[in-house]
Amino acid sequence: MRLSAESQALFDKALQWIPGGVNSPVRAFRAVGGNPFFAVRANGATVRDADGNEYVDYVGTWGPAILGHAPRVVVDAVKSAAEHGTSFGIPNPLEVRMAELVVNAVPSVEKVRMCNSGTEATMSAIRLARGFTKRGKIIKFEGCYHGHVDSLLVKAGSGALTLGQPDSAGVPLEFTSQTIVLPFNDVQAVREAFAAHGPDIAGIILEPVPANAGLYLPRDGYLEFLREITAGHESLLIFDEVMTGFRLGLAGAQGRFGITPDLSCFGKVIGGGLPVGAFGGRGEIMDCLAPDGPVYQAGTLSGNPLAMAAGVAVLEALADGSVYKKIEALGQALSDGLARAAESAGVAVQLQRIGSMSCCYFNDAPVHNMADAMKSDRDRFGNYFHGMLEAGIYVAPSQFEAGFISAAHDEATIGRTIEAAVEVMKAL
Numbered sequence: 001m002r003l004s005a006e007s008q009a010l011f012d013k014a015l016q017w018i019p020g021g022v023n024s025p026v027r028a029f030r031a032v033g034g035n036p037f038f039a040v041r042a043n044g045a046t047v048r049d050a051d052g053n054e055y056v057d058y059v060g061t062w063g064p065a066i067l068g069h070a071p072r073v074v075v076d077a078v079k080s081a082a083e084h085g086t087s088f089g090i091p092n093p094l095e096v097r098m099a100e101l102v103v104n105a106v107p108s109v110e111k112v113r114m115c116n117s118g119t120e121a122t123m124s125a126i127r128l129a130r131g132f133t134k135r136g137k138i139i140k141f142e143g144c145y146h147g148h149v150d151s152l153l154v155k156a157g158s159g160a161l162t163l164g165q166p167d168s169a170g171v172p173l174e175f176t177s178q179t180i181v182l183p184f185n186d187v188q189a190v191r192e193a194f195a196a197h198g199p200d201i202a203g204i205i206l207e208p209v210p211a212n213a214g215l216y217l218p219r220d221g222y223l224e225f226l227r228e229i230t231a232g233h234e235s236l237l238i239f240d241e242v243m244t245g246f247r248l249g250l251a252g253a254q255g256r257f258g259i260t261p262d263l264s265c266f267g268k269v270i271g272g273g274l275p276v277g278a279f280g281g282r283g284e285i286m287d288c289l290a291p292d293g294p295v296y297q298a299g300t301l302s303g304n305p306l307a308m309a310a311g312v313a314v315l316e317a318l319a320d321g322s323v324y325k326k327i328e329a330l331g332q333a334l335s336d337g338l339a340r341a342a343e344s345a346g347v348a349v350q351l352q353r354i355g356s357m358s359c360c361y362f363n364d365a366p367v368h369n370m371a372d373a374m375k376s377d378r379d380r381f382g383n384y385f386h387g388m389l390e391a392g393i394y395v396a397p398s399q400f401e402a403g404f405i406s407a408a409h410d411e412a413t414i415g416r417t418i419e420a421a422v423e424v425m426k427a428l
């Protein structure tokens, strides 16, 4: 048994002063039982807790740490930016460099605006889509999570699904009355929604690879279909690439699947571990934003020099594509190894993966949407989670989150993970 006295003491104090002891619900371990550990240091592929335990980390601060934790280039960039000031609230050169990197990497993005979180990015993209089209309704999909935007907290994934609150209290029905919620990967459902409400639909927002109810992939042709039907109705296609952006490749999921959305949302990787979000797309749409246009959007800390410095350092490090090759190969090796571990233990799993993102569901049928994901044996997942943690491997404390591999992982860490999984699966 790993020592957790310090973490426990911190959690006891946290419970007095922080709701649920955490600043974001999914961290609380409620879905898997037990209490969270408190991190004091994260370096490369590992994270160390307050009791000195070290874990191979597959959460990667929920996606941003694509180069691993505290990579030299990011630490140096942040230190040097801080020497010049931590916030200006005045345009700064790093914002321009960041915009240039994003626009050059993602062909659908002609202009981009920085904000402070993925939630802000999706909230602003929705407002912009409504302002541009002068329509009210938005289609979203079950299990897709777009941050905690009021109108999108309907059948949402991530912590909301983990805690059984996919529809949050505190969101008046009026706020979601313009949200049409449909099952993912269901062409007919989208056709029917457009047949019934076409002229009122401002757009469709989706995670092109939903990764907040575990991880499932779009069926062949599904994204193309969404592109076509939105274009045919002069609605916008909005890709929430907060998780997949610069993670599945420089051009994200849209580059991987060859789709051109009208608007895209970013976060996580582009902030290099600092708080950041961004949304961008076609110039004529982006020009509807204030101060050029009538759609208001703002932020005191938007384009913050520390966040820009960190993000620019990461995007520059990713530019030659070698990191993607490495983490893709490691992702494949991990999935193959976990599949072998499950098979030899006689445990039914669905290993879903794209690039360096993956999820292990404990069920015996492929997962294509939230309803399929819900069939996973979550008690079994909880036992798997704790077994792995005990063996020094940290996977997300929820069945409904994706795992991430970074450039700091290597064959040895993957090998160690598979060895642990062999034992843990046997004991399930």
Ligand code: HOZ
Pocket (backbone or CB within 6 Å): 024, 025, 026, 027, 062, 158, 159, 211, 212, 401
């Ligand atoms: N946005 C993250 C989920 N995919 C959750 C992060 C957190 O709750 O800490």
